[in-house]
Amino acid sequence: MTEIIVVTSGKGGVGKTTSSASLAVGLxxxxxxxxxxxFDVGLRNLDLIMGCERxxxxxxxxxxxxxxxxxxxxxxxxxxxxxxxxAASQTRDKDALSKxxxxxxxxxxxxxxxxxxxxxxxxxxxxxxxxxxxFADRAIVVVNPExxxxxxxxxxxxxxxxxxxRAEQGNGGVEQHLLLTRYNPDRxxxxxxxxxxxxKDILGIxxxxxxxxxxxxxxxxxxxxxxxxxxxxxxGQAYSDAVARLSGEERPMRFVDAQKKGFLxxxxxx
Amino acid sequence: MGLLDLFRxxxxxxASVAAERLRIIVMQxxxxxxxxxxxxxLPMMRREILEVIRKYVNVDADAVDxxxxxxxxxxxxxxxxxxxxxxxxxxxxxxxxxx
Numbered sequence: 625m626t627e628i629i630v631v632t633s634g635k636g637g638v639g640k641t642t643s644s645a646s647l648a649v650g651l652x653x654x655x656x657x658x659x660x661x662x663f664d665v666g667l668r669n670l671d672l673i674m675g676c677e678r679x680x681x682x683x684x685x686x687x688x689x690x691x692x693x694x695x696x697x698x699x700x701x702x703x704x705x706x707x708x709x710x711a712a713s714q715t716r717d718k719d720a721l722s723k724x725x726x727x728x729x730x731x732x733x734x735x736x737x738x739x740x741x742x743x744x745x746x747x748x749x750x751x752x753x754x755x756x757x758x759f760a761d762r763a764i765v766v767v768n769p770e771x772x773x774x775x776x777x778x779x780x781x782x783x784x785x786x787x788x789x790r791a792e793q794g795n796g797g798v799e800q801h802l803l804l805t806r807y808n809p810d811r812x813x814x815x816x817x818x819x820x821x822x823x824k825d826i827l828g829i830x831x832x833x834x835x836x837x838x839x840x841x842x843x844x845x846x847x848x849x850x851x852x853x854x855x856x857x858x859x860g861q862a863y864s865d866a867v868a869r870l871s872g873e874e875r876p877m878r879f880v881d882a883q884k885k886g887f888l889x890x891x892x893x894x
Numbered sequence: 895m896g897l898l899d900l901f902r903x904x905x906x907x908x909a910s911v912a913a914e915r916l917r918i919i920v921m922q923x924x925x926x927x928x929x930x931x932x933x934x935x936l937p938m939m940r941r942e943i944l945e946v947i948r949k950y951v952n953v954d955a956d957a958v959d960x961x962x963x964x965x966x967x968x969x970x971x972x973x974x975x976x977x978x979x980x981x982x983x984x985x986x987x988x989x990x991x992x993x
Binding site: 769770771774775778779782785812815816817818819822825826827 | 907908909910912913915916917919920923924927929
């Protein structure tokens with residue numbers, strides 16, 4: 625059985641592509657056969673985050689339009705054998721995607737024995753975003769602990785509950801998870817940032833993982849190496865935990881408590 | 895908080911303000927979408943009540959607050975109207991609805 629997972633958020637810049645890349649790598653590292661698809665037609669970026677931008681020959685739209693085979697367009701990752709990337713088209717407009725076309729590609733991936741297809745959604749709630757979520761079995765809603773991101777996430781939850789194949793067929797709907805990113809435990813402790821429970825209570829769904837704000841994320845994207853492959857970074861380790869939970873394991877949340885301050889810091893503040 | 899912070903002016907706890915604002919707006923938007931636990935007629939009812947009140951008192955657009963909460967067997971419709979400064983501070987009506 626192929627599981628289709630959409631990584632979505634509504635708001636831009638919250639970490640959808642970073643999360644898609646790391647979750648795909650994490651699942652593939654566990655031996656699963658994974659394809660990760662960039663749905664952001666015209667603003668392709670997953671290839672850069674995955675570090676395969678110079679190997680893109682054909683893209684998602686080429687496959688949908690029958691200009692190449694799926695096999696030709698899938699870019700095999702150089703680090704993990706079971707991981708494949710399907711890049712977005714950089715030159716076409718969003719109308720190049722069609723529901724039938726997307727369905728055909730997803731069916732072909734299922735026939736090829738993929739365990740997971742990760743759909744990296746564009747920001748917004750228009751065609752690319754709605755097609756990225758339409759066929760999903762599960763949704764990972766990426767949210768920053770910040771007012772506009774939380775509000776937009778709730779809009780997305782509404783769409784997941786009504787404008788998806790599972791919702792239309794009435795078979796239980798799309799399974800929804802929250803992934804909190806750019807979480808800063810010190811600021812939460814100071815009362816400057818909403819905490820995990822605030823966001824969870826407002827949106828009313830379970831939290832799959834909490835990714836701390838980390839310099840490792842920028843370094844990873846600079847290098848084209850998904851941050852989950854950096855074992856030394858807290859964000860990388862937090863993504864590994866999220867992948868474990870996605871695979872049904874239980875893991876305690878890490879990196880969610882404020883740093884204990886030293887004596888001097890407590891006197892002088894920081 | 896460091897000792898020296900006692901002498902600095904400190905802003906309020908903005909995270910709790912954010913959470914409270916979001917709770918209200920998310921609840922309202924869910925009701926407007928026909929999601930959430932409150933009945934879908936609430937936003938419309940709220941607008942109409944606001945119009946009626948405005949015939950008599952000039953209140954702000956956010957002066958009317960409507961919630962439906964479960965209490966044991968029944969549901970309670972809680973309606974609160976904040977009147978402007980000079981008038982009496984708040985008018986509160988509670989109506990029990992049959993389940």
